[in-house]
Amino acid sequence: MTARLFLLLAVSLPAFPETGNAPCARCHPAIARLYAATGMAQASGRTTPANPKGSFAQPTAANSTVTPSFELQLAGTSRQLEWFLGSGHIGRSYLFRKANQLFQSPLSYYSEPQKWDVSPGYENRPYLELTRLVEPACLQCHSSHLQPASAPQPFLEPGVSCERCHGPGEKHSALPTPRNIVNPAKRAPIPRASVCAQCHLTGAARIARANRDRSSYSPGAALSDSLAIFVWNAPNADSPSATSHFEKLASSRCQQASGEKLWCGTCHPAHADATPAQYNQTCQTCHSPGSCKANAGDACITCHMPKRAPTRSIEHLAFTDHSIPRRPIPATGPPSTGTLKEFWTGLSNPRDTAMAYAAAAVTTPSLRPAAYAQLQAAAPANPKDVPLLAQLAQFHERLGRQEPATTLYTQILTLEPTHPAAAINLGTALIRQGKSTEAIALWLRALANNPSLIGARLNLAVAQFQSGDRPAARQSLLQVLDYEPNHPTARQMLNQIPE
Numbered sequence: 364m365t366a367r368l369f370l371l372l373a374v375s376l377p378a379f380p381e382t383g384n385a386p387c388a389r390c391h392p393a394i395a396r397l398y399a400a401t402g403m404a405q406a407s408g409r410t411t412p413a414n415p416k417g418s419f420a421q422p423t424a425a426n427s428t429v430t431p432s433f434e435l436q437l438a439g440t441s442r443q444l445e446w447f448l449g450s451g452h453i454g455r456s457y458l459f460r461k462a463n464q465l466f467q468s469p470l471s472y473y474s475e476p477q478k479w480d481v482s483p484g485y486e487n488r489p490y491l492e493l494t495r496l497v498e499p500a501c502l503q504c505h506s507s508h509l510q511p512a513s514a515p516q517p518f519l520e521p522g523v524s525c526e527r528c529h530g531p532g533e534k535h536s537a538l539p540t541p542r543n544i545v546n547p548a549k550r551a552p553i554p555r556a557s558v559c560a561q562c563h564l565t566g567a568a569r570i571a572r573a574n575r576d577r578s579s580y581s582p583g584a585a586l587s588d589s590l591a592i593f594v595w596n597a598p599n600a601d602s603p604s605a606t607s608h609f610e611k612l613a614s615s616r617c618q619q620a621s622g623e624k625l626w627c628g629t630c631h632p633a634h635a636d637a638t639p640a641q642y643n644q645t646c647q648t649c650h651s652p653g654s655c656k657a658n659a660g661d662a663c664i665t666c667h668m669p670k671r672a673p674t675r676s677i678e679h680l681a682f683t684d685h686s687i688p689r690r691p692i693p694a695t696g697p698p699s700t701g702t703l704k705e706f707w708t709g710l711s712n713p714r715d716t717a718m719a720y721a722a723a724a725v726t727t728p729s730l731r732p733a734a735y736a737q738l739q740a741a742a743p744a745n746p747k748d749v750p751l752l753a754q755l756a757q758f759h760e761r762l763g764r765q766e767p768a769t770t771l772y773t774q775i776l777t778l779e780p781t782h783p784a785a786a787i788n789l790g791t792a793l794i795r796q797g798k799s800t801e802a803i804a805l806w807l808r809a810l811a812n813n814p815s816l817i818g819a820r821l822n823l824a825v826a827q828f829q830s831g832d833r834p835a836a837r838q839s840l841l842q843v844l845d846y847e848p849n850h851p852t853a854r855q856m857l858n859q860i861p862e
């Protein structure tokens with residue numbers, strides 16, 4: 364549950380109608396029962412008093428607590444934690460709603476120490492934030508039948524539903540034949556692998572192709588039609604992570620020497636967790652026991668697929684080494700960086716490559732010059748590509764190049780009038796030019812769509828104060844505190860503006 368960096372894209376409706384698990388379970392009851400016990404089937408759901416994981420009796424972190432009815436209490440305010448992500452083998456993250464938006468809880472439940480603590484990515488913050496929007500990608504991997512962001516329920520089907528691997532099941536349920544449902548195992552290698560890769564291949568950057576969004580993939584297709592997934596050019600130097608199994612397996616001799624025969628489904632049964640004995644038997648479908656030089660017995664995976672802890676993670680997690688080495692590879696230093704290549708195809712168009720470098724540069728600063736140059740080179744050919752223009756504008760801005768940044772923000776707002784980053788940053792530029800009335804109007808519009816933009820509302824309060832409108836400034840600060848009751852700046856400013 365490492366905090367993952369994804370651009371905040373609106374979750375759009377799935378590209379196909381989903382019928383849900385219920386009809387599938389009626390005709391395939393044994394599979395449905397078996398599958399229900401897996402982590403994937405339980406990867407998300409609604410919190411109910413019947414599923415409290417662990418004890419609520421212990422004190423929780425940072426003067427905050429979670430009650431047995433999943434009420435998060437903090438700084439004199441409370442939020443109802445309505446949904447969870449994660450089966451709970453490792454831990455669970457929680458979500459709450461305020462107005463028309465869905466947020467991540469700053470406290471998570473950790474199964475091994477059996478306690479609530481600060482969520483990953485919230486450590487070392489001055490206060491526990493309540494305005495982190497849930498990344499659409501979290502829901503995309505952990506839940507099914509997603510709903511639009513403003514709907515009362517974020518998803519209609521908890522966990523990974525049958526249709527996430529088998530495709531739309533409406534026609535098949537009405538008239539069941541093998542031809543109107545996807546059986547991944549019967550597909551060509553890339554569409555077959557894509558079924559698992561939609562959630563198990565994060566790479567160094569996942570880029571939605573121009574004019575496609577990340578939810579447009581449907582089982583049976585190649586994932587690379589809708590997403591370009593970039594990995595480091597030297598995958599083996601990296602340490603394993605929650606979603607690096609593809610890169611690792613691709614670097615194994617087993618995969619390289621047996622090609623299309625080996626895929627995730629060779630070792631992982633479709634609807635159940637395998638036992639160690641089953642994994643070891645799978646090795647022996649290709650290797651005779653005598654092929655092991657060490658001739659060390661049947662427990663193949665204990666030596667050849669050891670668990671390793673990721674070097675970057677602060678959590679006590681370990682992942683199975685899918686590079687299937689001859690001898691365990693000791694944990695190396697920091698993951699390798701350098702150049703990126705697109706997984707599967709090995710090459711990509713200049714636009715997607717520029718977007719990948721820009722995304723990876725967030726955590727790998729050495730990529731920034733290359734990312735900036737590539738974005739600039741790709742922009743002229745893609746004048747209506749909002750994600751590309753927004754990235755380029757942010758690079759201009761970071762390098763202090765106000766003028767080209769402002770031009771781009773204006774351009775973006777003509778293409779997408781509610782683009783939050785463009786509205787916020789263009790407002791700041793307008794303030795600098797002394798145009799505070801225009802800036803205030805722009806910020807109010809952005810906030811109407813996206814009321815939890817705390818930075819924008821603080822800027823708005825300052826602009827309102829400076830233009831002499833004290834009541835409006837106070838009102839804005841109270842709204843900040845409604846979302847972030849502990850916000851130190853907002854509290855201080857409110858004290859300084861008499862009623």
Ligand code: HEC
Nearest residue numbers: 386387390525526529532533535536539540541544545546
């Ligand atoms: C009305 C009963 C019925 C319902 C509802 C139903 N199935 Fe089936 N399904 C069948 C039958 C019967 C077969 C075998 C068809 C054959 O072999 O001719 C089958 C076959 C399959 C296969 C194998 C296809 C292949 O190529 O091997 C898959 C996968 C499958 N179903 C998944 C699903 C999923 C997912 C759902 C829910 C969206 C579902 N089924 C709903 C009756 C049903």
Ligand code: HEC
Nearest residue numbers: 401402403406449450504505523527558559562627628631
């Ligand atoms: C829609 C997203 C999604 C798809 C598709 C998907 N997975 Fe998963 N998978 C997950 C998530 C999320 C978890 C973690 C579940 C948890 O514990 O909360 C997971 C966990 C697992 C685990 C760990 C054991 C377990 O059950 O928790 C294995 C093994 C696995 N997946 C294999 C596969 C394979 C093989 C495929 C393709 C046939 C696949 N997955 C397709 C999202 C997905």
Ligand code: HEC
Nearest residue numbers: 364367448449450451452453454455456500501504562605
């Ligand atoms: C690309 C797909 C993907 C995305 C995006 C993703 N996850 Fe996961 N998540 C997984 C997989 C796969 C695992 C299981 C790893 C394992 O079994 O070792 C997992 C594990 C977890 C777990 C631990 C589950 C357990 O086994 O107890 C939690 C909690 C969790 N994720 C929360 C989140 C949150 C919150 C986000 C968004 C910030 C997120 N995930 C984004 C795929 C994803």
Ligand code: HEC
Nearest residue numbers: 384387388391394395398523524525528546547548628633
């Ligand atoms: C994580 C991906 C995934 C999920 C989720 C999933 N399946 Fe499957 N399913 C597969 C794969 C892969 C195969 C092919 C197995 C093989 O033949 O090796 C398969 C095969 C099948 C088959 C035909 C072969 C058989 O074993 O009879 C049926 C029927 C089926 N699934 C039904 C379901 C139903 C019903 C659900 C939901 C309860 C479901 N599946 C959920 C991946 C998945």
Ligand code: HEC
Nearest residue numbers: 616617620621624625642645646649663664667687688689
């Ligand atoms: C689909 C067939 C297949 C499966 C399943 C398979 N392997 Fe392999 N593996 C190969 C091939 C082919 C090679 C290369 C030729 C060789 O060394 O025998 C290989 C090579 C290896 C090597 C040598 C690695 C190196 O770097 O030289 C080891 C160790 C290994 N396999 C262990 C395993 C273990 C353990 C399992 C089960 C977890 C397994 N394999 C499953 C096909 C497979």
Ligand code: HEC
Nearest residue numbers: 559563608609612626627629630631642664668681682683
């Ligand atoms: C050669 C056999 C083999 C293949 C192929 C394979 N796995 Fe695994 N996988 C394992 C073993 C063994 C474990 C450890 C299971 C355990 O600890 O119970 C594992 C564990 C996992 C886990 C749980 C988290 C972890 O790292 O321990 C996930 C998720 C997973 N595999 C995903 C995948 C995906 C995705 C693919 C395809 C890219 C894949 N696996 C291919 C053997 C395999």
Ligand code: HEC
Nearest residue numbers: 646647650652654655656657659660661662663666689690
């Ligand atoms: C106690 C640890 C251990 C166990 C258990 C084990 N191996 Fe190995 N295996 C090794 C070591 C160490 C080597 C490397 C020997 C060398 O480099 O000279 C090796 C080498 C191999 C190789 C490469 C042989 C070659 O030189 O081409 C294969 C394939 C292999 N093992 C498969 C297996 C299979 C399959 C199993 C389960 C039946 C298994 N191993 C069980 C430790 C183990």
